[in-house]
Amino acid sequence: MSTHFSDAVRRSRSGSSAILVLEDGRTFVGEAYGALGETFGEAVFTTGMTGYQETLTDPSYHRQVVVQTAPQIGNTGVNDEDDESSRFWVAGYVVRDPARRPSNWRSTGDLGERLAAEGVVGISGVDTRALTRHLRSRGAMRAGISSVDLDPQSLLARVQSAPQMAGADLSAEVTTSSRYTVEAAGEHRYTVAALDLGIKRNVSRRLAERGVTTHVFPASSSIDELLAVSPDAVFFSPGPGDPATADGPVALAREVMRREKPLFGICFGSQILGRALGFGTYKLGYGHRGINQPVLDRTTGKVEVTSHNHGFAVDAPLNTVIDTDFGGVEVSHVCLNDNVVEGLRGLEVPAFTVQYHPEAAAGPHDADYLFDRFVELVEKKG
Ligand SMILES: NC(=O)CC[C@H](N)C(=O)O
Numbered sequence: 001m002s003t004h005f006s007d008a009v010r011r012s013r014s015g016s017s018a019i020l021v022l023e024d025g026r027t028f029v030g031e032a033y034g035a036l037g038e039t040f041g042e043a044v045f046t047t048g049m050t051g052y053q054e055t056l057t058d059p060s061y062h063r064q065v066v067v068q069t070a071p072q073i074g075n076t077g078v079n080d081e082d083d084e085s086s087r088f089w090v091a092g093y094v095v096r097d098p099a100r101r102p103s104n105w106r107s108t109g110d111l112g113e114r115l116a117a118e119g120v121v122g123i124s125g126v127d128t129r130a131l132t133r134h135l136r137s138r139g140a141m142r143a144g145i146s147s148v149d150l151d152p153q154s155l156l157a158r159v160q161s162a163p164q165m166a167g168a169d170l171s172a173e174v175t176t177s178s179r180y181t182v183e184a185a186g187e188h189r190y191t192v193a194a195l196d197l198g199i200k201r202n203v204s205r206r207l208a209e210r211g212v213t214t215h216v217f218p219a220s221s222s223i224d225e226l227l228a229v230s231p232d233a234v235f236f237s238p239g240p241g242d243p244a245t246a247d248g249p250v251a252l253a254r255e256v257m258r259r260e261k262p263l264f265g266i267c268f269g270s271q272i273l274g275r276a277l278g279f280g281t282y283k284l285g286y287g288h289r290g291i292n293q294p295v296l297d298r299t300t301g302k303v304e305v306t307s308h309n310h311g312f313a314v315d316a317p318l319n320t321v322i323d324t325d326f327g328g329v330e331v332s333h334v335c336l337n338d339n340v341v342e343g344l345r346g347l348e349v350p351a352f353t354v355q356y357h358p359e360a361a362a363g364p365h366d367a368d369y370l371f372d373r374f375v376e377l378v379e380k381k382g
Contacts, residue, residue: 015032056115074099167244191232254325358370
């Protein structure tokens, strides 16, 4: 460790020191936040000003070191209502200024303590603006956080041998071990079989509000297992990892479409459906993560402000009807920041997808209508 560097480590504000090392060698010094220890993952930034609890519990962040661009994190503590799954999933957590004293009427605890209890190794006191600009110009990359080894060179060697996100097949690590059911709220109207590739609770909640009973299935389920609950429709969930690895779910999506069951896919589910229709997927430079991404719904001409969390995207031509094994398909939604494909729609097969998060949690509710569209598709089919 250079003298200059150890001085910086000693100067850190309080508690234990920690370092963050990116795979290109860029290093940030700060304080340990959450659990003490060492962790590795893909460094990505999210721009949401609210919703850190939903972010931390979103399974799609599995194996990612999440950088919050919002400078103050933890102000409203944690509560018993906002978890999007049964645990924290992020591989590591990077913030600038953690709240010393959380305050909110729903708060039941402190974020730093919850991070520690969940075993999430984090770092605070980081210049998250500089880090974000670095990731934005160089791209998302592997990173390590350590409060046990403060030597950047030795940490860098381990960062460089950590697994990449490209090629990562993570569904089996986040999916439910057995099937469970989320009952419709009020009168039951329809039954949906949902493939859990890393589902968020708000998806089944949004469906339940519309009279849908959702049976949530493990990622490795077969078409016969799905059909055994006599679903009116099938849903493919969001989830972590590289869609290029998801051959099992891609084959399943083709089976669903062959049977002309209505099919809706969100995010990872959208990428899988894209592949099932014959499109490729690719890795974005630094991804879309935040809750104010503008998306154009080309079927209505309306712009919606939406919640995103994706590092990969579907490669499909924007301005034409595309001929696929399942008939004509068009790009229904695009991101207005960069023209990335944000949704697909079958013109003959009853299937559609969005690459972003109509379930929000966190985020605005502009895209809530997509759950209505799903139910309308089921109605039409029935
Ligand atoms: N939220 C998601 O479903 C993410 C999908 C995929 N893992 C990506 O990063 O693009």
